[in-house]
């Protein structure tokens with residue numbers, strides 16, 4: 097599990113400012129981390145992410161914003177909270193990662209994974225339109241945005257046949273309230 | 286008995302089998318499910334991954350609507366349950382941030398969330414002594430030693446501060462319930478592993494890998510079926526391991542079976558990997 101995080105020379109001094117921001121925004125005591133790596137041992141996406149869970153926390157302590165915000169680990173985190181359950185210091189790395197993802201959007205950076213944020217966007221767009229998730233609409237938006245038209249078509253048909261995907265969306269009555277929540281959310285970004 | 290009910294989006298679509306079996310079982314047991322009027326999507330992973338305010342405000346509107354009824358709230362979808370409980374915890378702990386979110390949502394919905402709701406997962410609800418006793422008294426058959434592994438998934442019991450109705454590493458509630466129904470519950474160490482959650486569409490390869498390992502381990506443990514209480518877990522395994530010969534059942538479908546309910550094809554017929562041959566071979570349906 098060794099990596100360039102500990103040997104690279106881009107940052108040599110721990111930096112307090114990023115850690116402070118992250119602690120405040122996520123409520124996680126990142127400075128307590130002593131690199132025991134229990135979080136990484138249980139992380140289901142460890143093998144496919146470019147940073148391990150413990151490395152995220154280390155880079156936060158070191159103030160290496162660039163490596164963090166350009167990492168695909170932010171997007172690959174499944175929020176399964178195995179790291180949270182096992183950290184002896186009470187750190188929920190997925191909550192730290194949520195704050196880092198928000199920073200990517202705030203700074204108008206390009207996310208290191210394209211499809212996952214497009215999926216989230218497509219999902220929320222349908223919730224904004226109807227108040228509930230409209231799967232078929234979400235799949236359509238997602239496919240347009242990622243140009244993955246042919247993927248999983250067969251599976252989609254099987255789900256439609258079984259009534260597990262619906263043709264028509266369900267709409268909440270007070271859609272104005274849901275839309276107002278979305279507007280406030282956008283203002284805060 | 287009457288409880289508030291938040292089905293969430295999945296139970297009306299990709300987990301229609303979970304929704305139908307839940308409603309049928311409750312009707313049969315005289316448990317009245319009072320659906321939250323005009324509920325909205327909880328926002329799930331896409332909201333908390335992209336916008337902190339949305340992640341809190343969307344579920345908060347539901348909690349406010351549910352609180353008005355004065356009933357306990359039962360949530361079958363593990364994802365929704367997790368979001369509802371985390372939002373409830375966030376408001377109840379009372380920080381400057383939570384006060385401001387509560388006020389902002391109140392200005393839209395017309396009411397604040399007081400924090401008085403008791404929010405239960407459907408599995409937690411069915412694990413209560415009186416409900417279990419009622420269930421036992423109505424059983425017309427048993428699962429006849431069907432070999433199963435209970436699959437809790439990752440969101441039901443974590444983070445433990447907010448979401449704790451069982452041990453977060455060694456949960457037992459689903460094990461116990463399945464034993465009551467007459468299943469042979471096989472021990473395995475993958476109860477709480479992640480299925481790949483919301484990546485089914487954008488990162489299907491990750492879901493295929495994770496669910497492949499789950500099925501392999503379930504087989505190794507000697508199981509003929511996996512049992513879950515989460516729409517994401519069920520759908521991810523059922524779609525990405527459709528040819529593995531390992532059906533994935535909702536616990537409510539097994540309850541419906543031991544209660545001998547009519548019309549079980551309405552939900553059992555919706556699976557990609559059809560569980561009926563297995564259930565028939567054990568004379569469960």
Ligand code: SF4
Nearest residue numbers: 129131132133135183
């Ligand atoms: S488990 Fe906690 S203390 Fe250990 S490396 Fe991970 S974050 Fe640091």
Ligand code: SF4
Nearest residue numbers: 139173174176177179
């Ligand atoms: S929550 Fe994210 S970082 Fe933590 S164990 Fe799960 S996938 Fe890994």
